Amino acid sequence: MTVNVLPAVSRQYRQPTRLPSTVVRVVVVDSRPVYRAGVRAALHADPGISVVAEIGSPAELYDVVARYRPDVAIVELHTGGLSLCRSLVERFPRCRTVVLGPPDDDVAVVGSVRAGARGYLRTTAGSAAYPAAVRAVARGRTAFDAAAAAAVRRALAVQEVRDDRLTPRELEVLRLAGEGMSTPEIAARLELSCTTVKSYLGNVMRKLGVSRRAGAVYVGRERGLI
Secondary structure (H helix, E strand, C coil): CCCCCCCCCCEEECCCCCCCCCCEEEEEECCCHHHHHHHHHHHHCCCCEEEEEEECCHHHHHHHHHHHCCCEEEEEHHHHHHHHHHHHHHHCCCCEEEEEECCCCHHHHHHHHHHCCCEEEECCCCCCHHHHHHHHHHCCCCEECHHHHHHHHHHHHHCCCCCCCCCHHHHHHHHHHHCCCCHHHHHHHHCCCHHHHHHHHHHHHHHHCCCCHHHHHHHHHHCCCC
16 A cells, blocks of 8 residues: 655644535544654545544644544654643643554553543554544444454453442443433433532543443443443
């Protein structure tokens, strides 16, 4: 596959355009122009995906996300780190994050889940894995291959939690979060206040040993809770 290498600049943007609602908008964050070009080429193979911006510096990410409103951000681990992923999830919860990282690093995989990433792509993944991951997380699912999922299960197996049994109400809140519902939507469905829903979600995350809602949903699915 021939890839046109981008010039060595920190960013490449498209002018904001009105795309069909069915098109998944993606931002790629990687300090290496050649790798950004490779990711872009892999995603452009799917006509239903549009790379709206490519960024080489994490400092630019928040302005770009606010401007382009992407559905998915692919963040290379060493460019932004898990702190960037965590911050992105907090500031732009509707933008689903996929971490691009090394192939044999269980710590990076588990850290990505705990930071709120919806997926983890190994740098050795084939080109078809990129659009598949983007499609999955855009639909509210997760995108972890078998090896990554196994790494998370191993981490859960050795995790010491005093009481990880969820109450029926906590399970109900987790299930609705897994359906992609926001805190106000869950509150309306269950006829609870947003503060109460946040309290339930906090209990769920504490019991499952994660710090983000997306991590709780992923771990809940891995454990067969939802």
